[in-house]
Structures are given as structure tokens and as C-alpha cells.
Amino acid sequence: MIPRFSFLFSLLCGWLASMSDAPAREGNFDESAVPPYTLPDPLKMEDGTAVTTAQQWTTQRRPELLRLFEEHVYGALPQADWTIQTELLETKEDALDGQAIRRRVRITLPAFPAFRGIEMLVYQPRTAPAAPVFLGLSFGGNHAVSTEPDLPISTAWMRPSKEKGVVENYATEASRGTESSRWPFAEMVARGYAVATAYCGDIEPDHADGWKDGIRGAVMGSDHVWQEGEWGCISAWAWGLSRMLDALNDVPGVDASRAAVVGHSRLGKTALWAGVTDERFGLVISNDSGEGGAALKYRDFGETPAIITRAFPHWFTKTYTRYGPNPQQCPVDQHELLALIAPRMLCVASATEDEWADPRGEFLAALAAEPVFVLLGKPGLEVTEMPAPDRSVGSWVRYHLRTGPHNITSWDWEQYSRAADALWKR
Numbered sequence: 001m002i003p004r005f006s007f008l009f010s011l012l013c014g015w016l017a018s019m020s021d022a023p024a025r026e027g028n029f030d031e032s033a034v035p036p037y038t039l040p041d042p043l044k045m046e047d048g049t050a051v052t053t054a055q056q057w058t059t060q061r062r063p064e065l066l067r068l069f070e071e072h073v074y075g076a077l078p079q080a081d082w083t084i085q086t087e088l089l090e091t092k093e094d095a096l097d098g099q100a101i102r103r104r105v106r107i108t109l110p111a112f113p114a115f116r117g118i119e120m121l122v123y124q125p126r127t128a129p130a131a132p133v134f135l136g137l138s139f140g141g142n143h144a145v146s147t148e149p150d151l152p153i154s155t156a157w158m159r160p161s162k163e164k165g166v167v168e169n170y171a172t173e174a175s176r177g178t179e180s181s182r183w184p185f186a187e188m189v190a191r192g193y194a195v196a197t198a199y200c201g202d203i204e205p206d207h208a209d210g211w212k213d214g215i216r217g218a219v220m221g222s223d224h225v226w227q228e229g230e231w232g233c234i235s236a237w238a239w240g241l242s243r244m245l246d247a248l249n250d251v252p253g254v255d256a257s258r259a260a261v262v263g264h265s266r267l268g269k270t271a272l273w274a275g276v277t278d279e280r281f282g283l284v285i286s287n288d289s290g291e292g293g294a295a296l297k298y299r300d301f302g303e304t305p306a307i308i309t310r311a312f313p314h315w316f317t318k319t320y321t322r323y324g325p326n327p328q329q330c331p332v333d334q335h336e337l338l339a340l341i342a343p344r345m346l347c348v349a350s351a352t353e354d355e356w357a358d359p360r361g362e363f364l365a366a367l368a369a370e371p372v373f374v375l376l377g378k379p380g381l382e383v384t385e386m387p388a389p390d391r392s393v394g395s396w397v398r399y400h401l402r403t404g405p406h407n408i409t410s411w412d413w414e415q416y417s418r419a420a421d422a423l424w425k426r
């Protein structure tokens with residue numbers, strides 16, 4: 001009787017577990033249970049010296065902070081010859097029902113022939129002689145961000161997703177357009193902007209061993225043993241965004257000197273790191289980037305370093321895993337990452353139902369970056385309280401909280417294009 005009972009019991013437990021689709025959510029979601037924390041001062045050098053001038057920031061504190069983020073969070077790139085080669089695969093003059101020019105550009109690296117290369121998709125206005133450009137990576141490939149039927153289906157590895165038409169880790173015809181609501185190309189082109197994108201998996205497939213088939217494996221060798229402080233996947237993806245910007249310099253009708261970098265979620269973390277490491281980006285946009293992105297990690301709410309490094313250790317440098325048990329031991333917090341974008345323009349966005357990404361923690365990080373923007377002669381957030389949903393606040397450092405779930409929508413893009421209008425006086 002007893003073994004039978006325990007068998008039935010385990011069956012029952014298995015059934016109950018399979019009933020719930022949502023993984024049990026670890027983490028604190030109770031605002032009143034957030035323990036107190038003290039943020040590191042972005043305007044204080046490691047040796048305690050106060051940073052009081054813009055010059056001190058630029059020549060001393062900024063390089064110090066950048067190094068700390070490399071060492072402890074994202075990892076540093078090795079020295080290498082990053083010269084790219086580009087090939088214009090296609091120019092379609094009447095894309096999006098005649099509203100845009102579409103181009104496909106292949107980016108390879110002569111120094112690393114093992115790297116498969118990045119296929120960049122660009123939509124740009126037909127009339128503008130030199131359109132400013134928004135640059136961002138996608139989760140599903142170029143055929144998924146657009147509904148146009150003549151875009152080739154990506155042949156790169158993808159994370160499994162039945163609803164996105166990915167079968168056994170490869171995209172099928174059913175995945176065409178599945179991410180198109182996140183990429184309002186026609187609207188952006190109508191506003192006078194070009195948008196350039198590529199699949200993040202062209203740079204590195206998003207799984208723990210993905211580095212072997214991406215730029216990191218091509219550069220380090222696939223038997224490399226990772227050391228603390230060496231580049232993680234987010235660094236590799238951010239590197240890819242810089243190479244895409246290099247390539248845009250040669251795309252006619254695009255003004256690569258007016259470039260914004262944008263990303264959602266893990267690719268929002270990537271957009272921030274790209275914006276920090278590549279100062280050519282004049283506008284940096286974090287959409288629902290959460291832990292490892294715009295959200296404070298010293299604040300215990302939603303996803304934590306422990307959770308993220310367990311699920312996605314490959315995103316970060318090896319060192320970051322160390323801070324799982326106590327994030328406050330990490331010498332930097334994410335407001336300092338946002339501060340490294342100063343004096344360039346910054347947009348941080350959250351969504352009301354996206355508690356996992358800690359909207360308040362994202363707002364507070366933008367707020368705590370303010371002293372650096374002010375030191376460099378730019379306004380900070382200009383408010384101290386989190387705004388009501390669906391209202392953008394700030395002029396140089398901007399924040400909004402969209403009503404709804406974890407996503408990037410046309411409404412989010414509208415806010416970003418307004419920021420770009422203000423920046424580039426359009």
C-alpha cells in the first residue's frame with residue numbers, strides 16, 4: 001500500500017506542477033519588504049576623492065567606472081583587429097508598399113573568417129538625403145521583425161519558441177513577421193528616421209555554449225577557458241552594434257553621425273552597454289531592460305543577480321556570478337551605468353505589469369544618475385517622483401512607464417522618436 005501511495009502522490013505532484021505554466025517566481029515583489037541600501041556615489045573615485053569638475057569626470061572617473069563595469073559585470077573585449085568588410089546584398093527602392101528603401105548589408109571580419117557575419121536590415125526614408133538612424137538587435141531575425149514576404153528566413157540558431165515558429169532551434173516560414181509589432185518601421189520612416197537591425201544570434205547564439213559559434217569563439221578559439229573579467233555575451237552583442245554602426249557609415253541616405261541605440265529586455269541591457277562603450281551613439285534607449293540593465297541591483301525587487309546568473313550566466317563576465325549572494329558587494333550599481341551615458345541623451349522605459357524588471361528600480365537608477373548629467377551641463381530627470389503611467393518625463397534624461405506587459409510597442413517608439421526630434425532639432 002505504501003509504495004503505491006507514494007507513487008500516486010508523486011504523480012499528483014507532477015500533475016500539479018505541470019498545471020502551472022509560469023515558473024515559480026523567486027524574488028521579492030513587495031515594496032514594503034525592500035531592505036534599505038546605500039548606492040555608491042558616481043561622483044566619488046574609488047580612493048574617496050570627490051569628482052567636482054567635468055574634466056575630472058571625463059579623464060578620471062569615467063574610465064575608472066568603465067573599467068569596473070568591465071571587470072565586474074559585462075567583461076572587456078580583447079584587443080583585436082575589428083576592421084569590418086561590408087557587402088550590400090540588396091537595395092529595394094519600393095519597400096513597405098513604396099514608403100521606404102530597404103537594404104540588406106552583410107558585415108564580416110577579415111581578421112576572423114570563422115565568424116559567420118551579421119546580416120543587417122535597414123529601412124530608410126525615400127526622400128531624406130541623410131536620415132538619423134535607430135539601431136537595435138532583434139530576438140527573432142530580420143524575417144521576424146518585418147512582414148515583407150521576400151526577406152530570407154534566418155538560418156541562424158534560435159531559442160525554442162513554438163508560438164514564434166521556431167522548430168528544433170531553427171526559424172521556419174511560420175516565424176515571418178512574428179516580431180513585427182515591436183518594429184514599427186513604416187511609422188519611423190514616416191517620421192524621417194532610418195532603422196537598422198540584425199538578429200542578436202548572428203553575433204552570438206543565446207545559450208550557455210553559444211559563444212563557441214559566435215564572435216567570442218571565433219576570436220578566442222572554441223576551447224577557450226573563460227576567466228574573470230573577460231567578455232560575456234552582452235559585451236559581444238554590444239560589440240556587434242558598434243560594427244553595425246561602422247557599416248552604416250557606408251550606407252547612402254543614412255547619417256551615421258546621428259545614431260540612437262535601442263533595445264528591449266536583454267537587448268535593452270545590451271543597448272545600454274553599447275551606448276556606454278561606444279560614444280558615437282548620441283541617444284541611448286533602454287526599454288524594460290531590468291536586472292543587468294537599468295534596474296538597481298542593490299535594491300532587492302524582482303529579478304536579482306543571483307537569479308539572472310543562474311539562468312543566463314553567459315550574458316555576463318564570470319565575475320558577476322560572485323555577487324549573487326550579496327549584490328551590494330558589487331562595487332558598481334546600474335545608476336552608474338546610466339551616468340556613463342552622460343552627456344549624451346538617455347531614455348529609460350518600464351511597463352506597469354513588468355515587475356520582474358523592477359520599474360521603480362529603473363526610475364530610481366535614472367534619478368541617481370542625475371548628478372553626473374548636471375556636472376556635464378545637462379539636465380537630469382527633472383522630477384523626483386515616479387510619474388503616472390503613459391506620461392514621459394524629463395527632457396534630456398527621459399523616463400516613461402507604459403501601461404501593460406513586458407514589451408516594446410509603437411507607443412514606446414513614439415516616445416523615443418520624440419526624444420530624437422528634440423536632440424537633432426527636427
Ligand code: GTR
Nearest residue numbers: 264265266267290291303308
Ligand atoms: C528574462 C530575463 C530578463 C530579461 C528577459 C528578456 O527571462 O530574466 O532579465 O532579459 O528574459 O530578455 O526577455
